[in-house]
Amino acid sequence: MLLAEKSNVFEQLGLTWQEVIFHAISLCLLAVVLWYLLYKPVKKMIQERKTKIQEVFEKNQKLQQEANSSKREYEQLLMQAREEATIVAQEATAKAQESVKSILEEAEKKAEAIVGVAHKETVVEFTRMQNEFKEKAADIIIDIASKIVEREVNEKDNKKFIEECLKEWDK
């Protein structure tokens, strides 16, 4: 009865049970073919892609680790270089300060020598000017004295002076 009811339904749809079985078998065949021709390759492809992606990911991780390690090494080297640079700068500063000190000392000595020479020259020049002044002053004094003597010496003074000379020579 059930079969009869079902074959009635198929007849209402315009299908025979042979056609249905045929279509069912075709569908199964199609499914199998698709399984082998499409599903499996695609799955394989996906799996391969997955594996590749995994490899790439692992490679990236490895590279990342190497990069981090390099970065740490670089930072260490940089710190060392900075320390060395600081030491070099300090040494250079100390050397420069020593040089400056030495140059200043030498300059001071030279300045002292120059001052010494200048002082000597000043003293010599002063002495020379002093002597020159003395001579000129003496010339002026004698000149004035001569004029005064010429004007002021009278007969009496002259006589007295001559008598003193004679007395002196007679000794």
Add this chain to the structure above:
Amino acid sequence: MVKKHLIKIVVSQEIGSTLQKKVEAFLQKKHAGVELDFEYEVDSSILGGLLIIDGDQYYDGTLKNQLIKVRKSFK
């Protein structure tokens, strides 16, 4: 003729006979036994005193000479 020894006496102004005699007596003492002849010259440039030129000997008692000595003492 006896040759007299000439002595030149330079004075700044005319001196009297008394002073002349004193000068001549001084010179005669120096030249004992020699007859002397005196020549007087007035030269105001000597300023005062007298200068006796006795041959190659000089008696410089001039004020000018004294001033020269003072001038030298400044050096």
